[in-house]
Amino acid sequence: MAGSNYGTAFRISTFGESHGPGLGVVIDGCPAGIDFDEDFIQAELARRKPGQSRLVTQRKENDGVQILSGVFEGKTTGTPIGMVIYNEDQRSKDYGHIFDKFRPSHADYTFQAKYGIRDYRGGGRSSARETAARVAAGAVAQLLLRKVGVEIKSYVSQVGNITLPQDYADLDLDLIESNDVRCPDPATAALMEEEILAVRKDGDTIGGVVTGLIRGVPPGWGEPVFDKLHAELGKAMLSINACKGFEYGSGFAGVTLRGSQHNDGFYQDEEGRVRTHTNRSGGIQGGISNGEDIYFRVAFKPVATIIQDQTSINEDGETVIVSGKGRHDPCVLPRAVPIVDNMAALVLADFCLRARSGQW
Template sequence: MGNTFGKLFKISTFGESHGKALGVVIDGCPAGLEIDEEFIKAEMQRRKPGQSKITTQRKEEDEFQILSGVFEGKSTGTPIGIVIANEDQKSKDYGHIADKFRPSHADYTYFEKYGIRDHRGGGRSSARETAARVAAGAIAKLLLKHYGISIQAYVSQTGDLKLEKQYTELDLSLTETNIIRCPDPEMAEKMITFIDEVRKNRDTVGGMVTCVAKNVPAGLGEPVFDRLHAELGKAMLSINAVKGFEYGSGFEGIKMKGSEHNDAFYKDGDRIRTKTNHSGGIQGGISNGEDIYFNVAFKPVATIMQDQESLNEDGETVTISGKGRHDPCVVPRAVPIVEAMTALVLADYLLISRSNKL
C-alpha cells in the first residue's frame, strides 16, 4: 500500500501528523551493528520543527523510543521498531478546513482515493511522516559508516538565490554552522534574509538541496529497472514537496557534446577512476566508485497565510486561508531527510551487492 521502501534493508512507516505517534519498522538490518542512540537523536534534531525563525514554530522534540531489535546496544538481526511521540498537536488550527480542499495539498486526492481524510495537518500526507524516515536513515547511516561511506547534503538554492560553486569547491563542514544549512556563509546570509522577508509577507518559497555520497564502492545497482539512479530518484520524489531530481550533469548535460561529456577512464594505482564525473558516479545504473551527487528541487510550501479561492467537499466555492504553524521554506529541514533517503537506498543496494557474489 505504498508505506514500505526497500528490498533487503526495508522500512515501513506509520502514523499521522496529529495522531498519537509516528513510527517505523526496519527489517533486514544485519545483526551486530552498534546502534548509537546519540547519533540517531542528533539526526532527529536536525529535522525537528521549531529550529529557527525560518522554520515552523511547532515544538516537537522528536524524542524516540526503540521498542525492539536492539540488545545491549547492538542490532539483533530482527525487526527494529522505533516510535516517535507527537507532543505539540494543535488540531483546532485545522478545523476551518475540515470539509475544504487546500490548494496544492493532498486534501482532494486523498478524499477521492479513500472517501475519507484526516484534515488535521494533512494526516498521513503531512511531512511530519518524514521523522520516521530520518530515524531509519540514521541506522542506515551507521551501517554505511561501517563500510566507510559518507553522505552530505546542503542547501544550494532558495528562490533565485543559487550557489554557482560545485560541491568540490565548497567546505561542506560549514553546512551545519547556519540555520539555512548552506556551506557558503555569504550566500547563507542572503538566503536567510530572503526567506525571512518571504515569511513576513505571509508567503513561501522553494529551493534546492544538493547531496553527495562519497566512498561508495563500484558495483551497486541492479539492471535494468532497478538502476541505482532510478531508485535514488524514486526515494527523493517520495519526499513531500519534491518536484524534481537530477544526478550528475543533469539537465545541464544537454548543452554539452559527447566529446565534452564523456568521463575518460584512467588507472589510479590499483583503482580504475574517471578524469571527470559528469556521470555523477553512476554508469549503466551501477555505481562506478566516484562521488555520487545529485540535486533535489522542492516547491514552495503550499500553505500560505493569505486568502485563496478553493472548493469544499460539496463542490461549492469557498475562501480559505492558512492558519497554524508552517515552514516558509522546507529546504533547511529537508537536508537530513534527503540524506536519510539516500542512506536507505545505498544500504539496501550494499546488502544486495553482497548477495550477488560468492
C-alpha cells in the first residue's frame, strides 16, 4: 500500500491492522548518534493508547514498543530503525455483525470499492489504531528535533461548542497533561469532560479542535512551490483519522481583514534577529519558516461509530440497520493530541534534515 509511506529525508513506512498481531514502523534516514530515549517513546505511546481514562475507548492495550533494529548502546546507528507494537486485546467478535454491512461515514465502503476486499474487524488499516506506529516514529523524530531546540505542544482547544477563551500566548501549556481532556485551562477542561461524558451516555459522539504550537524552528525550513512547510503540515494532519480540516496562522478568520491589518511587519531585535511585530502568518511565509512560532488548528469530526441504530446497506445493496458495538471513543480529541504532536514532528524532522547536513 503506497499510502503507508511518508517523508523524503526522514522516511517512515508503517504496517499492521487493528485486529492483526500488531503494528509497526520502519524509519529510514534518521542520522546516527541521536540519543535514543526509549522511555520517552513509550511515554508518547502511553498518551495515545486506549483505556487511559473514562473519556476514551476501554480497549486495554499496553502498547509496549519493541525495538528491532537501528539502535546500539543507546544511540541511533544511522541504519533503518524497526519498531513493533503487539496487539493484546482484540475482540474481533464485536464486529461479526457488520461483516457484510457498510457503517455510515466509515471507510468500509470505500475500501471495498478500492480493493474488492476489506478487513471488517475494526476497519483494518483504516482504524485509528494504526496511528500507534506513527506516534512511535514521531517520538523518534522529536528526539532528533531536541538536538536543534524545536519543541512541539498540542492541546484540545474545542469540544463541540465549548471553546477555550484564550489563545496559546495566554495559556500555561504545562497544564496540558493535568487533566484527561488535555486542555490547558482547568475550568474549560471540566466543561469539556462533562460534555464528553454526557455524549457517551447518549451512545453518541462529538468532535472538536486540537491546536498545535511549534517553537524553535529557525528561518529557512520548507521548500517553495509544492513542498511548502504548511502544505506538508496540512497533509500530515489531514492523514489522521477523523480529521476534517486544517488551518494555520490567521486561517479562515484572516479573510475578514484587509491587507493593511493582516500583514506582519518586520523589525530587527536587540540580538540582531529578524522578527515580526505580529504573527498572523503563523510562522510560515512563502511555504518557508520565518523563525516565529508556528501555530495551527486541526478539526476532528465526531467519531463515526455510535451506539445507536443507523440505516445503511450491505454488500448486496439491501437496506440494513447498523448499530455500533464494542469499545469506541466518544470523542477522539484527548487521544488525538499526541498524534498531532508526533505527525508534526515527522514533518519537521524531514525538513530539518533537508535543511542541514553533517555530523549530529
